[in-house]
Amino acid sequence: MTKFEALGLDKPLLDAISDLGFESPSEVQEKSIPVLLEKETDLVALAQTGTGKTAAFGFPMIQKIQEESRTTQGLILSPTRELCLQITNELKLYSKYVKGLNVVAIYGGASITEQARQIKRGAQIVVATPGRMKDMIGRRMVDISKIDYCVLDEADEMLNMGFFEDIKDILSNTPKEKLTWLFSATMPKEVATIAKKFMHNPVEITVGSKNAGASTVQHEYYVVGGRDRYAALKRLADANPGIFSVVFCRTKRDTQRVAEKLIEDGYNAGALHGDLSQNQRDLVMNSFRKKQVQMLVATDVAARGIDVDDITHVINYQLPDEIETYTHRSGRTGRAGKSGISMVIITRSELRKIKAIEKKIQQDFLSKQIPDGIEICEIQLYHLANKIKETKINKEIDDYLPAINDVLEGIDRDELIKKIVSVEFTQFYNYYSKSKDLNSQDSGNERGISKGDIPSDGSVRYFINVGERDGYDWMSLKDFLRDTLKLEKEDIYNVDTKDTFSFFNSDAQLTELILQTFTEFKIDGRFINVEVSKSPGGSGGGRGGKKRRGKKGGGYRGGNKSYKGAGKKGGYGKKGGKKKQGFY
Template sequence: MTKFEALGLEKPLLDAVADMGFETPSEVQEKAIPILLESETDLVALAQTGTGKTAAFGFPLIQKLDSNSRTTQGLILSPTRELCLQITNEMQAYSKYIKGLNTVAIYGGASITEQARQIKRGAQIVVATPGRMKDMIGRGLVDITKIDYCILDEADEMLNMGFYEDIKDILSNTPKGKSTWLFSATMPKEVSKIAKKFMDNPVEITVGAKNAGTSTVDHEFYVVGGRDRYPALKRLADANPDIFSVVFCRTKRDTQRVAEKLIEDGYNAGALHGDLSQNQRDLVMNSFRKKQIQMLVATDVAARGIDVDDITHVINYQLPDEIEIYTHRSGRTGRAGKSGISMVIVTRSEMRKIKSIEKIIQQNFTQKTIPTGIEICETQLYHLANRIKETKVNKDVENYLPAINEVLEGIDREELIKKIVSVEFTRFSNYYNKTKDLNTGDSRESGRSRTTDNSRGGSDSSNNTGSVRYFINVGEKDGYDWMTLKDFLRDTLSLGQDDVYKVDAKESFSFFNTEAEHTDQILKFFTDFKLNGRFINVEISENPGGGGGGGYRGKKGKGNRRDKFNDGGGNSSDRSGRGKSRERKGSKAKSGNSGKRRSKQSRSDFF
C-alpha cells in the first residue's frame, strides 16, 4: 500500500499530513502528485467530487513555491465562495509548518478592500472565484502576471455557471510559461475548449471512466404522477428515518416551496438557493454540517461547493435540464469511502432520461416503488424499537422515577411497551391510513419505448395512448412562440421540463401535449382563468395531430368555458406582452381574483 512518503513529499508536508490523520493517498493523489512534483507540465485530472483533489494539487503547489518571496506565484480558481474558503482552509492546514507561506481567499460577498489589503501584505497563493478575481484584476488590486501555476478546480462546474468568458479573461492576464492544472469531474466540450486554448500538451489522468459516476453510489428511480412528487418525497424520507440528504430542485421557487412544505410537515429542512443572502446561506450550511438540518433542498448552482462527507441520500426531486449535471448531484453522496444512494423521482414522460444518464455515468439504475403507508409504518415502528434499545439511560432520570412509577402503576410490561410505541406509531398510522399507491405501474421498458426528441421541446408521443393533445386560445399574436408558450405552461402549472411537449403555436391559438395524468389538473386550473382580463381557454383537442391553420373543433373539459377571440383570433388586451414574465405580471395587476386563484391552484398542483 502506497504511503505519502513514497510520493516525494518533503517533511513539512508529511508532518501536516500526519496531523490531519491521513495515512494513504487516494487514487487521484497517487496519480497526480508524483507527476506534478517531478516535472513542469500542464495536467488534466478527471475525478469525482470528494476524491481528495485539493490535496492532489495542493501538496505539489505548496512544495514548489518560494515562501521567501511575497510575489503571488499560484492561482486557484473555484466556482463558489464555499469551495473557495474550503480550499483556502485546507491549503493553510497543509502549509502550517512552512514559515512565511500565505494563502488568501478572494470571493464575492466580502470586503474587497480587506481582500486587497491581505494580498498586498504578501500572498504566494490566491484562491478565488472567477467573478471577484476579474473585478480585482480590473481595479489593479491583484497582480497575476508573474504566477508560475494556475489551477482550475471543478472546471466543469465553473463553466456550467457561465464563467467561461471570465476564465478566458483571467487566464489572458497570466504568463504563457506557467503550468496549468485542470481538475474536473466531467469533460464536457467547454472544458475541452479551455484545455486546448490555454494548455500545452497536458498530461491526462482519470480516476474511473470519463464522466462516470462514483462506484460507491447506488442509483434508483421512482415513477410517479406529476402531482405526486412531493408525497413521493415525503414517503422516501419517512421510509429512511436516519436520512441525511440533499434534495435537488431545478428552480429557486421550487426549492423554497419544497423546503417550506417539509418544515410544515415536521422535518428538519432548509432551503439553499440564489435568493439567500450570504449570511442566510452561511447559517443554513452551518446547520446542515451540524446535522441540525436533515434535508437540505437546493438548486444545482447553490449546492456547488458543499463539502459534507456523511450525506446518505441525494434525492432528485426533478432531473436537471442538462443530464451531465446529474453526475455532480450524485457525487454529493458516497464520499470518503462511504456508500450512498441517489434517488430520482420521475414521471412517465421523463423515463427516457434515465437511459441517457446511465450512458454518461456508466452505471445502471434500479427501478423501485414508492413505499406504501403500511411499509412506512412498519419501518418507523422497528426504527423506534431500535432507538429505544440503543438509547443509553440518563442517570438524571432516576430522580423522577418514583413519580413516574406511581403514574404508570397498574400497567403491565406488554401494555406499557404498546403505549410507548404507539406514541410515535400512531402519528404515521393516522397520516398514511387509506393513502393511495403513488406508483404509476409503468415498467422500465414501457418508459423507454417512447420516441424521443422533436422540434417542439419534448417527446413525440402522439401515438401513445397516454398522451393528450390540447387546444389553447393564445398564439403568436399574443407574443408567444412554441418555446415561450411551453415555458409559460410549464411554470404556471408547475410541470417538469419534459411534461409539456409538441407545442405548436399558430397565429391566434396553439396546441400542446402532456401525459394523460396531467389532464385533470390542466383543465381544472384553466377553468375561468384570466390573463390580463381575458379568459384563457384550454380544451382537449379532438384532432390528436393538432390541426392546421384553419378551424378548430375541440372537446370541452369539465367546467371549461370557450372564450371568443377579439379581432377574429387572439388580438387581445395583452397583445403587447412579449415574455412570460410580463404576461404573469399583467395577470396579477389587472385581475386580482385570477391572481389569487392562480397562486392557490399552483401551490396545490405543485404538492
C-alpha cells in the first residue's frame, strides 16, 4: 500500500498521483485528507504557502463530488487570477481519470460571457476570484445555492486584499449545511471572524506553529544608511551569482522606480504592480517563470498568488507595514522542501521591527553585512573562472583556430588566462575596487579579519570548491561540513553556496582542524579543497553572536538591452545587451 493509498484515496486519484510522480504526501496533506474524507466537517488548516495545500483540499473534493450530476457542488475562492488558474489546472490533472468532472475558472480580465457559458455546460467545481464571482452572482450567471463544499484558499491574503465584504456576500448565497474548508498561512482577526461566522465547530490543523515562518527559509537583515538602500540591493545581487528573486517594495511608485534602475544598470529585472494591464502582467510573469527575468520587483498585492518553486531569494527592499505580510513575502522562497533566503534591507531606526517579526515567525534573524567591493570581486572572479571551465566548446570555432593562433602567438598560458579573464573582469573591478562600505557603522557587527592574515581569535572565512552544481544548498553543505569535521551545528556559519563553489565561516581556533581535514581530502575520487578566503570577514559580521550567523545568498547580471517597453511600466531587461559593471 502506497502512502497516498493509506490516506483513503480512490484508484482514479491514485493513478493520477502516479502519473504526476508524487511519492509521499506533505504534512498538510497527511493531516487534512483523511479528516476530509472520513468526516463531514468544517476545517481550518494553517500552513505556509508552498506546502501542497491544493492537493490537501483538491483530492477530497474530487473524490466526494458526484460527477454524474451537472450541478455546481464545489466552490473554491482564491485571491488572484494566477492562483485561480493554477488551482484549476492542478485539479484537472488530479481528476484526469474521473470521467465527466468539469472544473471551470472564473476570474477578471477574461470574457465573463464565455465563463458563464462554460458553467452552463456543467461545472461541478468552480474556482473563482471573489470580485468576479460576486459580479457573476449579481448577474445570475452562476448558481452556488446548492454547493456541498466551499474552500477559502489563502484566506488571509484575500482578506488583506480587501475582499472581506465580498467573501461575506458570496458565502451568504451558499447553503448553511455546506462544509467549509479554510486554508491560510496566518490567522489574523478577519480570518477568525470569517471562521466564526460561517463555520461550525471546525477541525483545526496546524502545520508548524501558528503564523510561524517556514523552517526552510533563512532570515537575514542588513543595516544601511537610508540613501544606500539601492546600492545595497545591487551588491546583494552581485554577491550571489545565479540569483532568482522577488524584490518587495511598499508602493507601486517605488516598485517601478527600482525595476527601471535595475534594468538601466544591466540586470534582468521586471516590475509587477497594480498599474499594469493584465497583458503586461502576463508578459512579465511568463518571463519570470522562464527565468528571463531574474529579479522581479513587486508590490505585496501584485505578488500574491505567485507560485514559482525555484525562487532562491526574497529581498525586502522595504519592510511591510504588517508583520503577517512579511510571512507571505518570505514564503515565496524555500518552497517544496527547498532552501531559501529572505533578506531585509533596513535602516537603524527599523531595527526594532526585526525583533517584532522574530517573535511572530518564531525564528531568529541573522545580522549580516553588505559585502565590500573586494569580496564581490572575489566571488565574481571564481564564478567567471568556473563558467569558463564549464563552457561547452563550439566546434564551429575549429575553422578559425589557425587565424586565432596567429593573433595570439607569443602569449604564454598564464598571460593568456589573465587576458581572457580581464576582458570581462576589469570593468567590474574598476567599479567595485574603490567602493565605500555601505554598512551602518553602528549596526553591531565587526568586520572579520585583515586581508591575508589568519587571526588567533574571531571569525575566519573559507572557500570550498563545491556548490549547487554538486547538489549542495546552504543547509546540506553546513551538515556535510559539520559531520565531516565532527563539530557542533553552531561551529559552522555564514554558509554561502554558489554554482560551483561556496564560502563558510568558523571561529579561528578551528582553522587548523579544518585545513588539516581537507588536505588531500577526496569524495568519489575528487579532491575537495578548502582555503582561507581573501575576504575573511565575509558578509556575516565577523564576531557577531552565533545566534545571528548564517548564510547569505547569490547574483546574476543581465544585459541592459531591453525588450520594447523596458524601463516603462512592466518592462524587463533582455539578456545579451551592453554590459555595465559586471560579467556573466
